[in-house]
Amino acid sequence: MSNVPANLKYADSHEWILDQGDGTVTIGITDHAQALLGDLVFVELPEVGAQLTAGDECGVVESVKAASDIYAPVSGEVIEINHALEDSPELVNSDPYAAGWIFKLKLDSTAELTGLLTANAYSELVAAEA
Amino acid sequence: MQRTPFYQKHLDAGAKMVDFAGWEMPIHYGSQLQEHKQVRSDAGMFDVSHMVVLDLQGAEAKPYLLKLLANNVDKLKESGKALYSCMLNEQGGVIDDLIVYYLSDTAYRIVVNAGTREKDLAWMRQQLQGFDATLTERSDLAMLAVQGPNARAKVFSLMPADEIAIAELLKPFYGAQIGSWFIARTGYTGEDGFEMMFPAEQAEKVWDALVGAGIPPIGLGARDTLRLEAGMNLYGTDMDETTSALTSGLGWTIAWEPANRDFIGRQALEAEKAVGVQQKFVGLVLEGKGVLRSHMKVTCEAGEGEITSGTFSPSLGLAIALARVPVACGEQCSIEIRGKLYPAKVVKPVFVRQGQSVLS
Structure with missing residues (x-):
């Protein structure tokens, strides 16, 4: 079974969102998503300064076999990206919720966070997909 | 969906199963990258039982293959010698790529792809008309490929001395019948190793023995990255019926000599060469x-x-x-x-x- 930490919010496109409480969020892909993709060999990161709208394609995770888009789960400006993934994309597989984070956003509006899935709702979505 | 005799073994080994040409096959057992490295550095085994094993027998087996295949089976003089060849249509497109093992002038074993089984069999049977030969599908056999720098030594560790004596002498691209088994020094990874065909009822016992000898199972995912690194073509991806063998890196498998061997597709390829590939x-x-x-x-x-x-x-x-x-x-x-x-x-x-x- 995949790991779905209770303290995070989720998007149905399989990103997780950690609310830092200061108007910024950290975003990555879920344990379920990394397991589906298999061993990652390349992560195309968004650019710092990019202004994203919820639903925008903003990066790509590629495993040996497949490429999958990363979507912005909420709107905001990219303020930091995880450069460690440029040389070690496998961090997304081994530690998807910590060392494998992908980018940080400065939120346009914290109100958008309420539209995201809770851990329970995301777990149900994953179970329904299986 | 069809299953090979190793199906339960794949599940027991934690395989992620996928649909491959109508077969439920393992894509990986946890990590495709690790499986790839296992084969390059040590040894691993692949279930290739979904591939189609055919036995061709009869007085006119050889003239039939001289017409059917773009490579020349007349090169095969020693029992067990293998030949890689394309089977072309009249337009020079590739119906399939295959390996043919020479057993005698009246007996050959042919291994074709799983994804092309129906059309291959239909084509081969159609072309067989008028030749005194029979084509028999050997679905009673299971097939494993054991590949990697330590593959042969690990297989030998499981064999009795009299069988080692035969298998040890096999040069690359040769095979031998050993009792109810056929063992060939061939593969699809660019590494040394064997492809082994044996009665399907022995499948689980053989699997356990190979795992016990330190040869873990490897999925189709790593099989693809291994063959691509080795520069080996994949049918349906690198070539098919709409592409010429001459533009698919397969020119080396076309035997132009003797000039009077009229294999299927020859005229189309010669016309293609005449205007310039x-x-x-x-x-x-x-x-x-x-x-x-x-x-x-x-x-x-x-x-x-x-x-x-x-x-x-x-x-x-x-x-x-x-x-x-x-x-x-x-x-x-x-x-x-x-x-x-x-x-x-x-x-x-x-x-x-x-x-x-x-x-x-």
């Missing part, structure tokens, strides 16, 4: 980071081409691909990835052999 089959190495995939557009000074198979090479840590490009394409090209152009080097279509990079 327009494309060539090359290897590509991406210079930056990323992953190459099939159908990506390749642009060079001489024009445009297309990637037929692409991947990330676990052995090299680089993106590599096989591609069909204009004949005049030089040493550099660009590849379009998600709308942007990235530089790549054009190389011979082989990247890794016996664990070593062959890139200069």
